Amino acid sequence: MLLRGNTVLHNYAVSLGRGGKGPKMRYGDDKTPEGTYTIDWRNPKSHFYLSLHISYPNASDIQRAREHGFAPGSDIMIHGLQNGLGWIGRFQRFADWTDGCIAVTDSEMDEIWRAVPTGTPIEIRP
Numbered sequence: 001m002l003l004r005g006n007t008v009l010h011n012y013a014v015s016l017g018r019g020g021k022g023p024k025m026r027y028g029d030d031k032t033p034e035g036t037y038t039i040d041w042r043n044p045k046s047h048f049y050l051s052l053h054i055s056y057p058n059a060s061d062i063q064r065a066r067e068h069g070f071a072p073g074s075d076i077m078i079h080g081l082q083n084g085l086g087w088i089g090r091f092q093r094f095a096d097w098t099d100g101c102i103a104v105t106d107s108e109m110d111e112i113w114r115a116v117p118t119g120t121p122i123e124i125r126p
Contacts, residue, residue, distance in 0.1 A: 002111075002112065002115060009115065010111065012104050012108055013090075013093045014103060014104055015092055015095065015096050015097050015102075015103040016032040016096045016098060016100075016101075016102060017032040017096060017098050017099060017100035017101065018030045018095075018096050018097050018098065018099075019031035019100065021126055022126075023035075024061070024072075024073065024076075025065060025068060025070060026065050026073060027065075027070065027071040027073035027074075028073065029073070029100070030098075030099050030100055031100055032076070032098070032102060032124060033054070033056045033057070033076055033100065034126055035056075035058065035060070035123070036121065036124075037055040037056055037121070037122050037123075037124065038119060039052045039055075039119065039120045039121075040054075040055040040118065040119070041053045042113075042118055043077075046077070046079060046083075047082065048077070048079035048082050048101075049079065049080025049082075049083060049106040050079060050113050051077040051078065051079035051080075051101075052078045052079070052113070052116060053076070054076045054077060054102075054122060054124075056072075056073075056074065056076040057074065073100065076101055076102075077101045078103075078104070078112060078122075079101055079102075079103055079104075079109065080103070080104060080105060080106040080108070080110075081106055086105075086106040089105050089107075102124070
């Protein structure tokens with residue numbers, strides 16, 4: 001859900017990490033992190049169609065991973081489809097396929113890219 005204040009601007013069907021439900025615990029678990037983060041930088045030349053970086057891991061993510069003896073992972077993004085595969089479009093939604101990122105169609109990524117500035121808070125909930 002893309003919000004401005006309490007107003008819903010748009011709802012998106014997304015694909016998440018192929019690691020299944022539950023909080024991200026470590027590098028390589030292919031889970032999408034859950035919690036409150038920030039869009040902290042943008043990559044217009046991403047390997048996937050545009051990408052907005054999510055500020056994972058935060059201090060509690062790092063602590064939780066260390067308590068279990070793991071590295072927390074990084075490079076979690078909101079992005080479109082892999083470059084050259086945009087023709088897949090909405091069919092990408094049939095399965096969670098990312099390494100822990102949040103994926104939308106390329107046209108949806110265009111909308112999000114324009115609407116979401118760097119510094120925007122993001123809450124990821126199961």
